[in-house]
Structures are given as structure tokens and as C-alpha cells.
Amino acid sequence: MSNKSKTAISPTREEDYPEWYQQVIKASDMAEKSPVRGCMVIKPWGYAVWDNIVQGMDRMFRATGVKNAYFPLFIPLSFLEKEAEHVEGFAKECAVVTHHRLEQRGEGLVPAGKLQEPLVVRPTSETIIGDAFSKWIKSYRDLPLLINQWANVVRWEMRTRIFLRTSEFLWQEGHTAHASSREAEARTRQMLEVYADFVENYLAMPVIKGVKTEAETFPGAVETQCIEAMMQDRKALQAGTSHFLGQNFARASGIKFQSREETEEFAWTTSWGSSTRLIGGMIMTHSDDDGLVLPPKIASAHVVLLPIYRKQDDQATVNAYTEKLAARLRDVRYHGGCVEVEIDDRDIGGARGWDWIKKGIPLRVEIGPRDIANDAVFVGRRDMPGSKKQSIPTDQFVAEIGGLLDEIQKGLYQKALAFRKTHTKTISDRDAFYAYFTPKNEKRPEIHGGFAQSPWCGEAVCESRIKEDLSVTIRCIPFDKEPVAGPCIHCGNAALHQVVFAKAY
């Protein structure tokens, strides 16, 4: 590993991006496949990231007046059927509970106690929460109702990839009801801004905010807004969605209220969600050929202390110095929590440092007798793989660690933003568009241009042809509108919008 020409992760991003992703997860010990088809086990190093996402995002939700609640895991089949588009969208990927006990028969156990009505394990909770809302809301005084749920959901996937697409995943789903369309639309946008804020400032992933086309709209929604990020293979990842549901689900679930004018109205609802998929996006945005790179604000831990001694005599001194430094660092406040410190005193030589590089911890600190004599520590930064470790006076390191972590956080964001800019192109010519998305090398189909900003006529047929030809979709019609740069990239008719095209996860 110390050989400079080698990297800790094999294959590299260049060699095989999808396999590199799996290997980064393995090397960082974040998660693994489970014996249950399509389900993952999130290991402590990965779960700590999720925990930090939950804490950070939940604070933001609460600041907008949202309260947490919890609704049943199971949804009666009849509930799912209430909204026609909705059930069609999820019917093909539902885990269905049909029995409520097991019975010994012959050699083994078999399902018994058949349920009168099958229950679906929630793929999302619009219908069951809608039913609750229909009981809770009577008058305009009960509105707006702003509810969020942290939960597991199940969508039976045929091809799965850890964090990005799993049959079970963890997420939050917000559900709100309002007295007017205008207010519900404003809430839809407000929560999209919360996602954008969180993803950019905590996960250090720059995003493009916009509206989905009709073809990509959530089943049953009037409008779906999204944030889209670029991964290092130049593909897009949808990192959060916020749906304006109009009165569709209110009609389906009977969410009615008496207005100020004493008329009976259907409420206007929204829903918005983000999931453990964000972890996959974070990995693919920042990690390198040596493994995971964690943005400090959601890192499982911020700094690892590595005591170093050759002579047995030094052990007590070095360990005592290390413990004292750990205690001082743990007292440093950092973004609503404290600096999280790991100590690794395993006697495994150079492999120890590489383990923490692969795990993506922002700072590695070596503490040996010579450092202690100078009252200094030897600091390595994960975000600068080429740079040399630096000796820093210990007091200075303790005083500056918060600033150093912030600098790393900002640097990761800037690097990702520059990468996206480099691989985003305004394209008005159809041939150039097709060339941009056609891989140069058949063995590495993932390598292509990146994001294209191109004109689109607004017709679903052009959208679907491009999808068939190139596996490229319209990621969004951005809120920050670019001028329409010519006729529709596909049909040549007058264009309505300049949109973002990309291959996507």
C-alpha cells in the first residue's frame, strides 16, 4: 500500500466505476449485502453517517414548524387502490403480507392464518397518512398540518446496489395539508430548498433545483420538484424530491375542511422525501481511489489519533498524551455537537493509517515520542491525498480543528462544483448531443460527456425517444432558467424550455 503508484481501492474509478463504488463501501466498512434479497446491513461506520443526516435534517424540518409522528408499516390493499396512478406506480414492487402466523407441517414451517385483506409493506405512506389526516382535519384552524415520519420503506427491486437502490431503505417522508393551493405550492418549494441547503452544506454536494417532466412526476402528484447532483462518472443522482399533490390525495382519502367562509373544501397536500440513497450519492461525489472521503459535517468521526512508539518504554507516555488530547478535542463544539474522536492503538503497523484513509476520516493524527517532546502532533488530511503530513503545535491544533474541518467541508463542495461545471455543456445541435452521450469506449459504457443543457419542445415523445436511444433522461427543468438555445434538440420544433439532460442512477 505504501507504494505510491498503487491505490488502496482496486479497481480505480477510471478502470471500473461501478465496481470501484462497491469496493469503497467494502473497504470503508459502511455496509454490506444481507442474505435477504435486495436488503442491506448498514454497519456502524455507515449508520453513524445516517444518524448525522437524520439529526441535521430533522433540526431543519423542525425550524419550519414540522413535527414528527409515526404511522403503521402496513397498508391495507384497499388504501393503496384509492389513488389510481399511485397504485399503478407501486404495484409492481410491493412486499405483500398474506398470513399472520407459521404452522408446523411435515418437515418445516408454512405460512398460516390467512389475512382477510392482504397488507402491503409501505412503499410510501400517502394513503395511510391521508386517512389519518382525514380524521385530524376538520376546520381551517387545523391547517396547515405539517408532519414528518422517519421510517423504513420497501420497494421490491430486481437489481439492487447498496445505498442507491435497495428493496428496504431508510428515509423520511414529510406530509403536509393546507387550506390553499398557493400555500401548498409554497411549502413544496420550501422543503425542496431545505433539501438543497442540507445536501449542499452538509453533504457538500452541489445540486440543480428544478421541476420534473410529466413522465418523471411522482405517481398521483401534480408536480414533482427535485434536486439533482452529478456523480464522478458524470451521471445524475436525484437527491431529494418534493411533491405538490394538489387535491388528488385529499379527494382519494377524504381530507376535507370547513373554510373561513364555512364552505367544505378538500385540502391541498404535499409530500417530500429523502433517503439512505443520499449516502450513496455522498460516496460517489467525494471518494477517490484510496477509498471513502467524508464531509466533516456528517462524518462518522472527525479525527483518529494514532499513538506511535517503537520502544516499550514510550508506551505509557504516548498513550497518556493521546488520551489527554482526545479529551481536549472531545470538548470542542462543532456544528451543534462535539468533535468526534477515535483512538486506534492496534499494533498492526502501516495498515492502521491506510484503514482510516479508506474509512474517509477527515483528519489522522500521529503521536510519537518526538512529537510529544515538541508538544506537537503530525496531521494528515484526507481531502488532500497528495499532500505531506504536517507537524502542528498541539495547542494550535486543538484551537484550530473546527476551522480546519470547515475548510475541508468547503473544499469538498468547491471541488465537486468545479467537476460539475467541467462536465456540463450547453448543446443545441442534435448530432453533438448524441455524440456527447455516446461512450467512446464500449468496454466502459459509463464514460460519456456529463450534463447537457439543451432545448426541449415539451413533448413526451421527444423525451422518450432520447431515453430509448441514449438512456438519457430530462433530470429537471431548472428553476434557474437558462435561455432557450435554439429549437428542440430532438424534433427541431420550437423549444419551450432549456432543460438538463443526463444519464442517471
Place this chain on the structure above:
Amino acid sequence: MSNKSKTAISPTREEDYPEWYQQVIKASDMAEKSPVRGCMVIKPWGYAVWDNIVQGMDRMFRATGVKNAYFPLFIPLSFLEKEAEHVEGFAKECAVVTHHRLEQRGEGLVPAGKLQEPLVVRPTSETIIGDAFSKWIKSYRDLPLLINQWANVVRWEMRTRIFLRTSEFLWQEGHTAHASSREAEARTRQMLEVYADFVENYLAMPVIKGVKTEAETFPGAVETQCIEAMMQDRKALQAGTSHFLGQNFARASGIKFQSREETEEFAWTTSWGSSTRLIGGMIMTHSDDDGLVLPPKIASAHVVLLPIYRKQDDQATVNAYTEKLAARLRDVRYHGGCVEVEIDDRDIGGARGWDWIKKGIPLRVEIGPRDIANDAVFVGRRDMPGSKKQSIPTDQFVAEIGGLLDEIQKGLYQKALAFRKTHTKTISDRDAFYAYFTPKNEKRPEIHGGFAQSPWCGEAVCESRIKEDLSVTIRCIPFDKEPVAGPCIHCGNAALHQVVFAKAY
């Protein structure tokens, strides 16, 4: 409601305890039944309590070296079958997933895509976590492994009651593996002490710690330790369990390690759990005939501010004073968080104060023009229903609120402890024992003596006869041993232990 002879909750505890419990939950708006059989909806006021339980308990777990992870919701049938006693214990109450999609057939949707192997929705995760442990553990260097999971679980219950017994509930389950029996036994006890500490100091519920009899031991465990609390109907509630699993689950799941001596050994494992049931226990311990009473350390909020004005002229002044006070209170640190403040400016008269009494908020603060003139507030305490509200200078109230909340917290614990002492009796005589547990009034079968400390011979047959005769079980063999006060209460043979008998939830 202002009529002093009436209570806010009907029926009262005396009149009908089980129905009183349901009405307290309804009046406090904590939770409700869902349209899904046996599942509950936890509403924001109830979920905030759970959130506080999670935060507080999780801090304690982490302080003992435990890390969080997440494992699949589904357990393949073959996994559950690995431990014979275990599967027998859960087979009768399993939700079973048999299909992975829905298909339109005739009028409606039907389950389709039959699974090769049915999946059980986890009733507990020993087998699936055991499988992961068997891969993670190779050497004694990987031990101890200390993992916790916060998750939902499903046990199909025929008779359900919100928080106390529901088909789906939220819980945590800790799972640890160790290199020696002694170490695993020590961890089993350590986690029981964590539960006792949390339940006594956060939920203000005094508990008895001890060991379950064989009949009450967790399916597959060698020993089950528990904490038992007394409710106001004198019945016991098991508030947390910690299981020493010996090598049973390690053998079933193949959790092996290479010892220091280079031999291959099965690990020694433990598991321990607590759930949303704790909320039910907390309600039944502290609440009164006016509704919920929340211990401050887990209260959804600590204080509600009630601006009061008769003249429209006063509105701006009162509201400004209220907002300023809220901001000052929210800056007060309280047990790792801050004081949580609600403002209720609804124009609904006296019902407003009663709403907050029923919701169990520890402090109610009225703010009117006269109070403002004196720079004082008018404070009502939930834990002292009979007492008059007191005028307190505002600065003093802000300075002392932390102490006041601590005083309320301690008072609730002391009151519950006194109640338990009053209704616990050492009984050595069989007839007295039977009389103690026989209701005096057939219409109110819940009224009986309480806890009995009585001698037991150790035979399962005596235990089961008492259960048949009186619906009374041995809650535990307490760690704090009482002297054996005579022969076995049932058979008259020599007694082995002085145990705690009670009716139980």
C-alpha cells in the same frame, strides 16, 4: 371543566382503570388506533416522548461502547428455524410476506410473484444479526462486539392496547458477542442497570431488578433479567429485559472465533430490548384523573405560555412579552437539551388551560397585563393538581425553571415509589396470598392487593398453578434478595427464593 368536583378524564382511575388509560391517551393526543389491525399511529405529542427516550437511552448505550447499526426488516423462514425454542416462541404471531407484487385481476388487485421462501417481518432480530456476527467475527480481537438497532418490529397480537401491546411497535434491540461466558453475563447485567437507571431517572418509574423464572425466560435464552414497575392499578409492567443467551444463538448462527490460545470457540452472546411500551408504563405510573402527567426529562415540552388579554389594546403588549419570555426560556439548558416552550394564543377561553393539563405539560404560565405590570408570571404545576397557581417574578422564574423541573421530576419518582411501597406486602400464608390477589368487587376485577413478596420452591408446577388460579405470575427473583419467609406459598415444601408475585400487563 371548571367545576371542581369533576375531573377532566372520565371514567376516573377508580371507576374503570383500563378505560381511563385509553381516555388519557385520547385526551392528551399522544396516539390513536389505526385502520390496520393492531397497529397504532403515534401522534406528535406522543412521538416527542419517544424521541426523548431514544436520545436519552442512546447516549447511555454509547457511553458503554455500543454502536448503532441497521439490519433487514425481513427474516427468511429458514433463519428463524435455526433456534428451535426461538421459532416456537414467535411462530404464532408472525406477519409473513409471501408475494412481491400486485396484479390486476378482475375487479381488484391480488398478490402475485410468489416468493420461493416466505419472509417473516422481524419479531426480533437475533437470527439475522447472528448471521451478520458470524461473518464479522473471526478472532478474539473482534470481541466484544457491541451493536444496537433502533427499529420497528411486528408481533401479531390478538388483543391490543395502545403502547402496551400492539402488533407493530418501535424499540431498540442490543446484541453483543463476547469471548467468555463471564464477560457476556456481566454485559447482560450492565445493560439491565442502564435500563433501570434510565427508567428511574428519566421516566421517574421505580423498578425492581431481577431474574425471570424459566417459564418466563426469552425463547432460546439461558437467563432473562428484567425490570418490573408497578402501575396505579397495582399491576406489574415489565419495562425492559436483558438476555444472557449463552452459546445457543452462536451455535445456531455459527458465530465462532479463534481464541488467544488459537482454539476455535463459539461466542457468548446477549440481547436486550425496550420499546414504546415504556410510554404506556409512564402514562399508567404518573397520570391522574385530569389526564397525562409527563416527567420533565422526557416531556414533549416543558412549559406552555398562555397570553391573556381582555381588551384588544393589551394584545400587542402581552404577545410581545410572551415572545420575549419564550426566547429567554428556550436559551435555558436542561439535561443535554434546552427548555422546550409552547405558546398557545388560541382564543378559546378556559378550555385552553385544560387542554394543557390533559396533555401533561409540567408547567403552565399565564401572562396578562397585571402580571406584566409586576414583571411577574402566574405559574401552575401539573404535578400538584390541588395547588393554587403562583405569581413568580419573571426573572426568578427564568433563573429557577431548571430547578423547578428537577423538583417535579424527583417528586413524581418519590410519589410512585411510595405508592409501590404501600401496595407491596410480604406474605407467607397461602390463604392470605389468595385473598390478596382476589378482587373484592367482581365488577372491578383489576382492584387487588398489589405486589406480594412470597417464598417459592422453584418448581414450575407451583408457578403455573398460581397463574391458573389467580392470573398472577412471578415477576422476578429480585437481585436484592429478601430473606425467604417460610415454605413455598403454594405447595408448602421448602422454598428456594423469596420472589415477587403480581398480576401483570
